[in-house]
Amino acid sequence: DIFPAVIESTWGEILSNIVFYVCQIASLVIVVARINEQAKGQTDGYPGDEVELPNPFDAVIGRAIGRVLQYNFGMTILFPMRYSVWPALVGISFERCIKYHRMVARWTYFLMVLHLLLLLGIYGWYDVMTTRESCFGLGNLWGTLSFFGITTVMVTSLEPVRRLQWELFYYSHWLAVAALVGACFHITDTWYYFLPGGALMTIDMLLRFAAWLSTSQVRSATVFDGDVVKLEIECPSFFKAIAAKGALGVGDYCHMQCSDVNLNPLDLHPFSISGLLHGEGPKPVEISATSTAVFSISNGAPEGEGKQEVEMKEISLPSPGASGIQGLTFHIKSMGPNTWSDRLCQAVREKGDKIRVRLEGPYGHMGIRLANYHTVVCVAGGIGFTPMGPLLEMALNPDQRRKHLPNLRRVHVVWAVQKSTHLDWFAELLGRVKGSAVYASVNKDDVQELSNSSAKNSEEVSFHLHLYVTRGNTQHPTLPSKSGRPDMTGLLQSIKADAGEKSVGVVCCGPRPLVADAMSAGRQFGCHCHTETFLL
Numbered sequence: 001d002i003f004p005a006v007i008e009s010t011w012g013e014i015l016s017n018i019v020f021y022v023c024q025i026a027s028l029v030i031v032v033a034r035i036n037e038q039a040k041g042q043t044d045g046y047p048g049d050e051v052e053l054p055n056p057f058d059a060v061i062g063r064a065i066g067r068v069l070q071y072n073f074g075m076t077i078l079f080p081m082r083y084s085v086w087p088a089l090v091g092i093s094f095e096r097c098i099k100y101h102r103m104v105a106r107w108t109y110f111l112m113v114l115h116l117l118l119l120l121g122i123y124g125w126y127d128v129m130t131t132r133e134s135c136f137g138l139g140n141l142w143g144t145l146s147f148f149g150i151t152t153v154m155v156t157s158l159e160p161v162r163r164l165q166w167e168l169f170y171y172s173h174w175l176a177v178a179a180l181v182g183a184c185f186h187i188t189d190t191w192y193y194f195l196p197g198g199a200l201m202t203i204d205m206l207l208r209f210a211a212w213l214s215t216s217q218v219r220s221a222t223v224f225d226g227d228v229v230k231l232e233i234e235c236p237s238f239f240k241a242i243a244a245k246g247a248l249g250v251g252d253y254c255h256m257q258c259s260d261v262n263l264n265p266l267d268l269h270p271f272s273i274s275g276l277l278h279g280e281g282p283k284p285v286e287i288s289a290t291s292t293a294v295f296s297i298s299n300g301a302p303e304g305e306g307k308q309e310v311e312m313k314e315i316s317l318p319s320p321g322a323s324g325i326q327g328l329t330f331h332i333k334s335m336g337p338n339t340w341s342d343r344l345c346q347a348v349r350e351k352g353d354k355i356r357v358r359l360e361g362p363y364g365h366m367g368i369r370l371a372n373y374h375t376v377v378c379v380a381g382g383i384g385f386t387p388m389g390p391l392l393e394m395a396l397n398p399d400q401r402r403k404h405l406p407n408l409r410r411v412h413v414v415w416a417v418q419k420s421t422h423l424d425w426f427a428e429l430l431g432r433v434k435g436s437a438v439y440a441s442v443n444k445d446d447v448q449e450l451s452n453s454s455a456k457n458s459e460e461v462s463f464h465l466h467l468y469v470t471r472g473n474t475q476h477p478t479l480p481s482k483s484g485r486p487d488m489t490g491l492l493q494s495i496k497a498d499a500g501e502k503s504v505g506v507v508c509c510g511p512r513p514l515v516a517d518a519m520s521a522g523r524q525f526g527c528h529c530h531t532e533t534f535l536l
Contacts, residue, residue: 013096017103024068024107031064062118065111066143066187072108073183074193076101081204082255082363094363102157109154116147136187143186149179166269167340208360216359219277219327221348225421227334228383229341229348232277234327235359239276242328242362250370250390251532254361256330260347261340268360269340272532274389275329275429328359331425333383368530374502375410377495377527379488379518381510385415385426387532391507395461396432407503408461412495414486416468416514420476423467430479433463466491486514488521496525507532 079086079101086097119140120128131139155161156172184191216235223229242252255268334342347355370376370391378388394400395411413433417423423430467481474483496504506522508515509532522529 013099016100020103021107024072027068027071028061028064031067032060035060035063035067059118059122062115062122065115065118069108069111069115070183070187070190070193072104072111073180073190074195074197076104076108077180077194077197077201079104081200082208082360105154105157109150112147112150116144138185138188140186142182146179146182146186149175149182153179164335164339167267170268216327216357218353218355218357221351221353221355223345223348224424225419226425227342227345228422228425229330229332229334229345230274230425231330231332231348231357232327233330233357233359234277236326238359238362239327242273250394251387252362252364252390254328254330254359254363257358257360258344258347259356259358260351261343265358267340271330271332272386273328273362274331274386274426276390276393277327277329328362329389331383331386331389368505368507368528370408370505371405372407372503373405373505373528374407375412375495375499375504376405376408377412377414377492377504377506377518377522379414379486379506379508379510379514381416381514382418382422383425384508384510384514384532387509388413388415388507389426389429392429392433395463401461409502410462410464410495410499412464412466412491414466414468414488414491414518416470416485416510418469418471420469420472420474420481423469423476423479423481427476427479430465430467434465434479488514488517489524492518492521492525492527496527503528506530 079097081097082094116128123140128140128144131141133139137143153172153176156165156169162169180194184194216233216238219232219234221229221231238254245252251272253270253272255270257265257268261267332341332344334345336342344355376391376395378385378391380388392411392413394404395408401408411433413430415423415426465479466486467476467479468486469476469481469483470485474481492504492506504522504525504527506518506527506529508518508529515531519529519531
């Protein structure tokens with residue numbers, strides 16, 4: 001994921017990366033100069049050994065890189081805390097902290113390899129593997145063991161491992177603790193550099209444990225076709241935390257532990273919040289004014305046919321502060337046999353809503369300023385629709401829409417699934433999108449006719465559903481869909497033409513080919529693109 005991360009970096013991230021690498025090079029130059037001065041006429045630092053220090057320039061660079069590694073190790077553990085001080089101090093999200101953590105960790109590992117190779121070339125394997133004490137530490141063997149520990153962590157952090165074997169990725173990260181202890185034995189003053197990060201990490205663990213003690217009750221649990229579990233969890237404190245952000249959970253996620261899957265309290269897995277749970281609170285308020293909406297279904301009928309005029313009423317949902325909102329919704333897809341998500345499916349089939357879960361979070365927010373856009377296009381494939389749920393709920397709520405999305409006038413939902421039964425995963429939400437919109441179109445690739453409608457109200461938001469089924473029967477009992485895959489180039493070209501000079505934001509989540517097509521087409525037509533992933 002290195003190349004996509006570089007391509008999708010913001011200008012702020014690019015600037016911070018430049019500053020980081022410039023500081024690294026400057027630090028290396030300064031340390032080389034100091035070690036060069038100190039190394040003249042000195043012994044290798046072993047008590048009673050009168051052998052002159054081998055002083056080719058490579059050895060000095062190798063030692064200088066070792067000193068820079070101390071700084072970088074301390075910096076690496078500063079970022080990945082879930083209750084980090086950085087969001088409070090500078091406003092960056094946990095996800096952004098993780099991006100910086102990965103950047104520093106990868107660069108640190110590169111320097112670690114270079115450090116080992118340079119010193120290996122000068123001193124050989126015997127000295128690299130020795131436990132003989134020096135004036136720097138307790139022996140080079142500790143540094144070599146630390147290297148192998150960090151190598152294991154780096155390998156299990158690769159995207160294929162992280163996505164398919166989360167448990168392996170998660171537990172192997174604890175090897176980093178042992179590796180850092182080894183680094184302290186290798187060079188004894190290294191522990192100074194770990195103090196700030198270690199203190200923050202201890203506080204973070206205590207806060208996480210306190211949050212983990214809060215009770216979350218499963219209100220309902222359903223398994224859909226495709227082995228997708230829908231959990232409705234009553235957790236008022238978590239909802240209040242999301243509402244306080246003013247984003248209604250857009251892009252937020254929680255770490256989940258299920259005692260019926262694994263009794264280990266540290267067996268936490270990240271899942272995007274797919275919606276808000278509405279309880280028995282205030283009933284929706286109907287606006288008395290009615291409007292006529294035209295729903296166009298592209299089903300191969302001649303132009304002018306297949307259109308229906310229906311009388312619609314815009315429905316106002318309860319505000320976030322209403323007592324009716326009680327918790328969060330999650331959609332979790334099985335990632336294959338014997339995986340944690342597969343065991344969760346089995347537990348739900350056996351116990352239903354009697355399963356026991358704990359939540360930690362919520363974390364994150366959408367990495368795109370939705371309030372700036374006239375048109376928002378949600379592009380999803382399969383379970384990638386999950387982070388779009390809170391976004392649509394915000395757009396459907398008139399009060400929240402006016403507050404958080406003041407410029408929004410168009411919402412396009414592009415969702416491709418393999419089977420029509422997979423539309424059931426979010427059938428209730430899509431039914432609200434279809435039924436609550438004042439003006440809407442369904443599966444109409446050419447949006448120009450709708451946007452030129454004389455009934456259009458500049459203060460209203462129009463919702464456009466583009467639902468695709470790639471295999472088998474495309475018919476769904478309540479949601480119109482069509483076969484095939486979305487033509488993102490044609491669709492976004494039409495959407496951009498409708499928006500004119502107004503801004504268009506594209507939010508994507510799903511299989512790489514679909515996301516790549518949407519991102520490419522979006523950039524081609526001047527849209528601002530953002531990808532939601534699960535790369536934590």
